[in-house]
Amino acid sequence: MSSPGTLTIADKVVEKTASQILKGLPGVGGTTSGFLGIGANSSLENRPSVDVTLSGRSCTLAVQLGLSYPSSITEATETVRERLSTEVEHLTGVTVRQVDVAVRWLKPESAAGGRGARSLA
Amino acid sequence: MRRMAAGANRTGLIIIGLLLTLGGLAILAIGFGLAEAVVPGLGAQSDLQPVAGVFALPFSALLALVAAIILAVIGLRWLAAQIPRKDAAKPLRLQRDARTGVTTVTANVIAEAVAEDLEATPEVVDAEAILRGSAKQPELVLHVDVDERADIDAVVTDIAQRVTRNCAEALGSPLATVAVEVGIARTKQRRQRSVSL
Structure with missing residues (x-):
């Protein structure tokens, strides 16, 4: 009787999956790296960066992201943690043990309109 | 905004003052002949031979070199302490349960x-913020440059009601202290070229 075969998931797949999950979260963004750091862009439209450390069938995730401001950093990152824990496991079968989050920037909503043009409304 | 080395200066000046006072008292004691009781032969008219004898020891040069190096290090550290510093808070940890990640x-x-949020306030030309303290006891120091025609009361009210509330909301704990320094912008504010209605 032959073996049904094995399924191998690379760490990069887990990283991309986690990053894509976060892209759908409102108020969470990332930074594009640009070329040698030149032209890096931080935006709520970008995907956060995720590093994964696999250990057996579980992993720990290190997330670097930006958040909209003002919002509770604790609340927002707990939402990130919960979403990643459930959805990464659901999509990849890899158990997420810990999610370390580094908040790299905060984007104030009030600054979205820029300073050159001011609203009279 | 930035902290000066007031404490280090006070300590250094006290030490130097004490050393000079002790030196002065010693010279007075020698002058009045009171030192002879402690060091025989050390009087007002003496040629300081007992004191000079210390410097004639074979290792006196080495001692002097070590003392000079120590004094130079102290001096450089004191000089470095004069550089104003922000004393910002250490990285804050804001997780609920560290077992699930930090x-x-x-x-x-x-x-x-906070500075970007402040600059969205009408009449604020430039802003700088420093966060000190800890996650549980955050302290906010603000410097705002306002337009010379600005209503400073309105700016301060906006800081008190909106800017600090936003910061406290982000941190998840009320600000322990808020210090605001208001300056008048020296350069003319950039001319507004458009308006959104």
């Missing part, structure tokens, strides 16, 4: 967001 954010990230 959340870190640097004080600079918060300060930049």
Whole structure:
């Protein structure tokens, strides 16, 4: 009787999956790296960066992201943690043990309109 | 905004003052002949031979070199302490349960967001923020440059009601102290070229 075969998931797949999950979260963004750091862009439209450390069938995730401001950093990152824990496991079968989050920037909503043009409304 | 080395200066000046006072008292004691009781032969008219004898020891040069190096190090450290510093808070940890992972954010990230939020206030030309303290006891120091025609009361009210509330909301704990320094912008504010209705 032959073996049904094995399924191998690379760490990069887990990283991309986690990053894509976060892209759908409102108020969470990332930074594009640009070329040698030149032209890096931080935006709520970008995907956060995720590093994964696999250990057996579980992993720990290190997330670097930006958040909209003002919002509770604790609340927002707990939402990130919960979403990643459930959805990464659901999509990849890899158990997420810990999610370390580094908040790299905060984007104030009030600054979205820029300073050159001011609203009279 | 930045902290000066007032404490280090006070300590250094006290030490130097004490040393000079002791030196002065010693010279007075020698002058009045009171030192002879402690060091025989050390009087007002003496040629300081007992004192000079210390410097004639074979290892006196080495001692002098070591003393000079120590004094130079102290002097350089004192000089370095004069550089004003921000004394920003250490990276803050804001997670609920560290067993599921940690959340870190640097004080600079918060300060930049607060400054950007401040600059959205009408009449504020430039703003700088420093976050000190800890996650449980955050302290905010603000410097705002306002337009010369600005209503400063309105700016301060906006800081008190909106800017500090936003910062406290982000940190998840009320600000222990808020210090605001208001300056008048020296350069003319950039001319507004458009308006959104």
